[in-house]
Amino acid sequence: MTCKECQQMIPDFLNNYLKPKELKRFIFHVRACSQCYEELETYVIVSLATQVFDENADVSYDIKDLLEKDLNEKENQLRRRKHRIIFLVVFILTFLILDVILTIHWFNA
Numbered sequence: 001m002t003c004k005e006c007q008q009m010i011p012d013f014l015n016n017y018l019k020p021k022e023l024k025r026f027i028f029h030v031r032a033c034s035q036c037y038e039e040l041e042t043y044v045i046v047s048l049a050t051q052v053f054d055e056n057a058d059v060s061y062d063i064k065d066l067l068e069k070d071l072n073e074k075e076n077q078l079r080r081r082k083h084r085i086i087f088l089v090v091f092i093l094t095f096l097i098l099d100v101i102l103t104i105h106w107f108n109a
């Protein structure tokens with residue numbers, strides 16, 4: 001992924017619009033590229049500033065901390081999703097093998 005591609009994906013990332021594959025590539029790039037990380041940080045600051053302005057709230061945010069939490073949370077989601085897929089594949093395989101064994105057993109009986 002190029003920095004341009006990555007930075008174009010930032011709004012979608014913040015709105016949770018990225019597909020799992022895109023999200024994975026995005027996080028991978030942002031983790032490795034300080035330029036895009038800073039760009040993302042700027043977006044988060046602007047987005048939060050707008051929110052605070054809208055709500056007229058007197059809240060201070062630790063941007064770095066917040067961004068890290070968001071990135072970690074999304075990485076965890078990807079990991080959980082991967083685990084679910086592995087579980088499903090194992091489950092289906094077990095079912096298929098069981099089916100084959102039962103079929104063989106049926107014909108031999």
Ligand SMILES: [Zn+2]
Pocket residue numbers: 002003004006029033034035036
């Ligand atoms: Zn970059």
